[in-house]
Amino acid sequence: MSSASERIPRAVSPDTKPRTIDFWVHDPEAPSFRHRLAALFPTLEARGFICRTEVFPRRRYATRVLERLARLREIDLLVIAKLKLLPFEARIVRRAARRIVYDFDDAIYLGKPERPGKAPDDSFFRRSKFAATCRAADLVVVGSPALAREAKRWARRVELVPTAVDVSRYSPDVPRTGNRLVWIGQPGNLPYLDLVRAPLQELSREMPDLRLRVVCNRFPQWPELRLERLFWSDATEAAALATSDVGLMPLSDDAWAAGKGAFKLLQYMAAGLPAVASPVGMNRTVVVPGATGFLASDPKAWLDSLRFLLRFPEKRRVMGEIARRRVESEYDLQVIAPKVADLYVSAIGERGGAGEIRRS
Structure with a gap:
């Protein structure tokens, strides 16, 4: 029954x-x-x-x-x-x-x-x-x-x-390469990642060592980018984020996406990562532009934001620390x-x- x-x-x-x-x-x-x-x-x-x-x-x-x-x-x-x-x-x-x-x-x-x-x-x-x-x-x-x-x-x-988000599961003090973007999510949300394919492709031409880590159970087929495919598991997701450098949360601007709760942003912040996100729904509340990451509404804004975070490691580190403190105080x-x-x-x-x- x-x-x-x-x-x-x-x-x-x-x-x-x-x-x-x-x-x-x-x-x-x-x-x-x-x-x-x-x-x-x-x-x-x-x-x-x-x-x-x-x-x-x-x-x-x-x-x-x-x-x-x-x-x-x-x-x-x-x-x-x-x-x-x-x-x-x-x-x-x-x-x-x-x-x-x-x-x-x-x-x-x-x-x-x-x-x-x-x-x-x-x-x-x-x-x-x-x-x-x-x-x-x-x-x-x-x-x-x-x-x-x-x-x-x-x-x-x-x-x-x-x-x-259970902040205690995430360790922000781990070695990082400085060239790894990350997206985490369910297979049904992979189409949102397609929204930033063009700026990521442009960025990879400028930075040949750029890597995109996708933590999921299905993966995009993007031959123009160096993809790291990590199958999601509860036991490894925290480490997969903590050893990355910048989190991504693109969304379309529609009534469905506006209802989303920005959980992956909170995961990035718990891992001590700055993030770039679309200015949609709860993303506007979670991201503090210029302090914990950036809100990007078009391909140029995505490209400029990611370029800044990858080229200035000290700024990236400080923004990640602020993001971690913010999630500890408000979303833990x-x-x-x-x-x-x-x-x-x-x-x-x-x-x-x-x-x-x-x-x-």
């Missing part, structure tokens, strides 16, 4: 009654769930929560909710992770659950475009599911300002909380996780006012 895993909290005060949180998610191995929610479990357990992950079917409408009704009435909090309920399912869940949090870090109210720059699919069916799930929640937690604006149309209370897991735990406690205890947006 369902697949679930449960984590028991660490020892807490005998006077503290454990509270149970169920996380409904389509794929618990997806990077967004692992980084955004599963990484919070140790902090939540230390606060006395029992965290249970439930694999929620993509189809089997109605049945998938009805078979979970008894469980919903027992738990203290339901966290709906990135999925969307049909309107009648949302009403059933609202009646059965004590408190509900809806969490997402992508523009799930749209369909992903076929290619960067193409208009995303914007269907009534998808929008109606998204709106119904927002309305059912006591609290909506989102990963970027664009998502907050959209959620505000339907939700009682909205909190903007970036996806945290040790900073974000307690804030989310506080939000869950408040969601259990109260309901927010209509249309309210807060930043955490």
Whole structure:
């Protein structure tokens, strides 16, 4: 019927009654769930929560909710992770659950475009599911300002909380070659890297020893560039970034990309790297131009920014140090996780006012 895993909290005060949180998610191995929610479990357990992950079917409408009704009435909090309920399912869940949090870090109210720059699919069916799930929640937690604006149309209370990065996994003090650019991401996002192929090609003509490291499970075929193909793994991704020099995050300027949470930028910063990124969505918030990296809106800006960072190693080093300090103070897991735990406690205890947006 369902697949679930449960984590028991660490020892807490005998006077503290454990509270149970169920996380409904389509794929618990997806990077967004692992980084955004599963990484919070140790902090939540230390606060006395029992965290249970439930694999929620993509189809089997109605049945998938009805078979979970008894469980919903027992738990203290339901966290709906990135999925969307049909309107009648949302009403059933609202009646059965004590408190509900809806969490997402992508523009799930749209369909992903076929290619960067193409208009995303914007269907009534998808929008109606998204709106119904927002309305059912006591609290909506989102990963970027664009998502907050959209959620505000339907939700009682909205909190903007970036996806945290575990800074302790990244060592910025490692030898570097001075000529290695890096991009990390899922295979489905490789088309964004194509957006900067031309400036990278021009740069490689100026700097014949330039290398582009791609950390992924699929790779571009660019014979004009010296590519380093590194298969992604959780065990090696931090070292793959730390031994690079400059991070890349190109995006198209569209409604889908605007919802992205800039997580790869936070990974670069944790590794002590300056980054060049498109001025889209959360990228504008994360990058401090001239201090932690640059925002580049066209091929010339990409070329100039990368050329500067590669030609001036001391500037690059200082910007990387500033980037590391910024992610430590604002986006580290040790900073974000307690804030989310506080939000869950408040969601259990109260309901927010209509249309309210807060930043955490």
